[in-house]
Amino acid sequence: MNSTHDTIVTRFPPSPTGLLQAGNVRTAVFNYLFAKKHGGKFVLRIEDTDRERSKSEYEQNIIDTMKWLGFEYDEFYRQSEHAPRHSEVLSKLIEQGDAYVSQETPKEAGQRAEVIRFKNPNTAVTFTDVIRGDITIDTTDLGDFVIGRSLTEPLYHLGVTVDDFDEGITHVIRGEDHISNTPRQILILRALGAPIPTYAHLPLVFGTDKQKLSKRRGAKAITEYRDEGYLPEAMINYLALLGWHPEGKDEGEQEVFTVPELLEQFTLERIQKSSGVFDEAKLKWFNYEHLKRLSDEEFTDRITTFMAAHGQEVPEYMPQILTLLRERSQTLGEARDALIMGEFAFMVVTPNPGPDLLIQGAKADAATVKRHLEHIHRLLESVGPEFTDATVKAAIFDYATEVGRASVLWPLRVALSGREKSPDPFTLAGLIGKEHTLSRIVAAAELL
């Protein structure tokens, strides 16, 4: 048994300089899963030491995203609030002789004439990456890198390092783009006498252009998916499987996982080494799968909340068309669109189809269609009080088959729905009832 006595502590440290996108969030997913799987702590740290680029709206976006995903963090830090501690460490490193104040000739506007550089011992640093194995990088060509603009303005490497140490981070799970930063951070950690955490460098998430996902190249904010009606559980599921996969079984292996199931199966060792492309089509499929698994009550709850967030209300007839709606929507946004764009307007609005539409798919002339409509009107009049899709079908299907289904069912369906595309006429009739069904057939016949 790998019984580590220390509690596992992971962290997700985004900088509030842009909206969170899939790449960032997948890092959060892995950090969250790993920490929670082992009963450890998940720390959210806002890396806002760059005062120029950090914006509070982006910090809010980070918090909103975590909330939507249901990722509760055990600790929350804002790096800028650790400024005194960072200054203290900077001074200490200078005292120790591990850093020094360097006189510079500014090359760009805004650069300081005096910065703090780390005194690079110029050695090869080797660390073990859980995903990739041992990685050795010679730090000589890194030179004495800058760790502070001044005593009170720490830079990235100093900030992460000190904070990881102070917060007791045991596992640093981050993007592959940080591999080259790792030796520098290990050097600082050593100078501090701090323990070296376990590293796991994730493969990157690419866009369809096979380049690292970035806002600049059109990566969508994760909150946009929320606003389009994706489910957080689908997003987590998809992201978890982008670069990770449970041990393979032969046939029909599972792909749809709930968070508890992911927690059960997740291991850092099975994370992929190579980068993956973010595929919205597959995300959508996961969303549909998770949507299907919701009970009618839950679904109703979600769509109601979703629409309310957009200032909309679900129509009162929704319970009657729920099954129809659910099989026709892959996202809550699509369901919402169907509800407000008129696809189900036949429930309450008398349709007004044009004569052309009435015979468009009937493969018959107007006179024939009119005759059929009049005939099924008579057939339906004799259907008893039990007016359902089944009894309606029983009443007219034989006739329709006899004279050609298209010439009967198409016009009937259009008469009831007013639309080129809609559910089948039996379902429609059952939904709106005998009275409306008959009157709409009469109205349609009169148009021909």
Next chain:
RNA sequence: GGCCCUAUCGUCUAAUGGUUAGGACAGUUCCCUCUCACGGAACAAAUCGGGGUUCGAAUCCCCGUAGGGUCACCA
């Protein structure tokens, strides 16, 4: 360019030296059907190249090649 990482269907992936290289998404076709959607079935589609090691390599080693990352007083 230096350094580092990586390489299985279009995409996400399975396989831990022995399989007709499996699954999923997307695609195509068919069935169900008056339309749309749902559902069902089928088809197509891959081990980057070259050398080794081995009875046997997608798997291990080497060399290429390709892609990516990184080389800030951003994080």
